[in-house]
Amino acid sequence: MTFEDTALYRDITDFAHDSPMWVRHGAELWTEAGLLVFVGLxxxxxxxxxxxxxxxxxxxxxxxxxxxVAYVCSELLKSVVAEERPCRAVAGAAASLSACPPHGDWSFPSNHATIAGAAAVALALVRRALLWLTAPLALLMAFSRVFVGVHYPHDVVAGLALGTVVALVAVRLGTGPATRLARAMRGSPAPVVRWVTGPGRPSRPAAIPSYEMPADR
Structure with a gap:
């Protein structure tokens, strides 16, 4: 990590402690429960x-x-990098608002930011207009992890980037097979399977050709 990154961490955590109580409580709630918003989406x-x-x-x-998949990649990268949490490693920093994770629960990259980044991009691939909602939510989730004191800024930036890349690659590679599977499931004789996949888009009825009677001669 760089000196500038550590200094930025201190600035953000100092700002957190100077914030109103409702802001601090809101950040503590959002940094965990915010993931449920993506589940709902x-x-x-x-x-x-x-x-x-x-x-x-x-x-x-x-x-x-x-x-x-992005979360699994984040966990694997954590075990390789093994970076200590800033709430334990940065001397003289303000106490974290959230409980500092135990030693061995490494810092880089942020799992929360990875999940938020992947979810934001994947949902935008479902419907492009959702990006106006999911991108701010992901950025807010990433910032909250530094705000409550459990991650460095570079942890959340890396998490957002990792989640974005993994989501793009996974959806691109999986769309073809998943589309074929969805078609097969919609034709399944099992009612539960058909309910899960839904009826799909109703097909338009074929146009009925019109015939004109020949004129009498």
Whole structure:
């Protein structure tokens, strides 16, 4: 880590301690419970995609899976880097608002930021307009991890970047097979399977050709 990064961590945590009580409590709540907002968005995207094309349903189904893959990648990278948490490593810094994770729960990259970044991008792939909602939520989640004192700024930047890349790659690679699977599931004889995938987009009825009676001659 750089001196500038440590100094920025101190500035943010000092700012957190100078913030009003409701801001501090809000940050502590959001930094954990905020992930549930993305879960709710995943559920809403799946429900909406049940009445859309198999391709759209496949992307909606892949969104949480891509986020889970990003989380696993983050955990693997954590075990390789093994960076100590700033709430334990930075001398003279303000006490963290959230409990400092135990030794061995490494800092780089931020799992929360990785999940938020992956979820934001994956949901935007489901519906592009969602990016106006998911991007600010992901940035707020990332900032909250530094604000409550459990991550360095570079931890959350790396987490957002990792989540974005993994989500893009996972959805791109998985869309083809997932689309074929969605079509097969929608034709399944099992009612539960058909309910999960939904009826899909109703097909338009074929146009009925009109015939004109020949004129009498």
């Amino acid at each position: 995943f559920a809403a995207a799946w429900w909406r995609a049940r009445r859309d094309s198999a391709h759209a349903f496949a992307i909606a189904a892949l969104a949480p899976l891509a986020t889970a």
